[in-house]
Amino acid sequence: MAELRVINRKKQTAPVSARRDASATIAQVVAGLEKIGLAMKSRTWRREGQAGLGPLQRQVLTLLRTKPGQRAQISTVANELAVRLPTASEVIATLERKQLIKRCRDMSDGRVVMAQLTAKGNRSCAPAPGMPDQLGTATATLSASEQVALLTSLVKVIRSLQKQGEISVARMCVSCQYFRPNQYTNADRPHHCDYVNAPFGDRALRLDCQEYEPASSAQASAAWVDFTGSRTA
Ligand code: SF4
Structure with a gap:
């Protein structure tokens, strides 16, 4: 007993x-x-x-640098940086005074005002020449399989933060309407991107893709199930 x-x-x-x-x-x-x-x-x-430059000013410049034509609506800036519209407007006004940003009209709708990087603004947020990319260097010390494992882990962590409302926009494959996970038996390139109409593997998963178009929440949920179905969730 x-x-x-x-x-x-x-x-x-x-x-x-x-x-x-x-x-x-x-x-x-x-x-x-x-x-x-x-x-x-x-x-x-x-x-x-x-x-x-202040941290938010730097974030605005860096965000605009990634946009087509290096311009975006102020509401887009506010949404993607998860700040209130008045805060985004204030930062953009400050950057305008520093001649790092200029306002222009949207070519497809003249009523819409856009914030666009100036040449000076572009230079101020460009990677400094010769400055070592410490994080890239550190990541390069990982083996290829460790890099893929880290990338897929980051996808999961970012998605969870997004669901908790901590990240407003993440232009990731896993929530993109063009993403078709695990379509092929080829272990190296099991996924398909409808935008470029080509297969790709985990190592090419994007965390910030310019071609990203958000999937509906039902499509994103189904894709997530398919994506995680063949691996440990
Ligand atoms: S368009 Fe970009 S984000 Fe969408 S599936 Fe293709 S590579 Fe991924």
């Missing part, structure tokens, strides 16, 4: 210890991500300080 009690206790404690291990791992991963975030932030702050 005493032996049975010991066995039962072992059976009950195993899941608790597994949960504790999982929480400890999650805490370490979060600490690691925070360290990377801090390192990137302090590097950006140093650079922003030299250029006389």
Whole structure:
């Protein structure tokens, strides 16, 4: 009887210890991500300080740099940076005074005002020549399979943050209307992109694609099930 009690206790404690291990791992991963975030932030702050730009000003310039024609509506800027419209307008006005941004009319609808990078603005947010890309260098130390595992893990983490409302826009394959996950048996390139009409693999998953078009929530949910169906969720 005493032996049975010991066995039962072992059976009950195993899941608790597994949960504790999982929480400890999650805490370490979060600490690691925070360290990377801090390192990137302090590097950006140093650079922003030299250029006389605030963090949000830098984000607006960088966002516009990724847009077709380097321009976007102010509401788009506010939405993609998850800030209020008056805040985005204020930052854009400041950048306009610094001649880093100019306002122009949308060519397809003259009533719509766009914010567009000036040549000076483009130069101010371009990667500094010769500046080593520390994060890229660090990522390059991973093996090819580790890089793919990290990329797919980031997709999952970003998607979860998006669902929690912490990231407003993530132009990722997994929520794109052109994404057809696991269409092929070829393990290297199982997915299909309808936009370019070509197969691709996990290593080419995009986190910020200019051709992205949002899928309906039903299509995105079904694609997510198909995408994660062949791997550990
Ligand atoms: S258009 Fe871009 S985001 Fe959409 S599936 Fe193709 S590569 Fe991915």
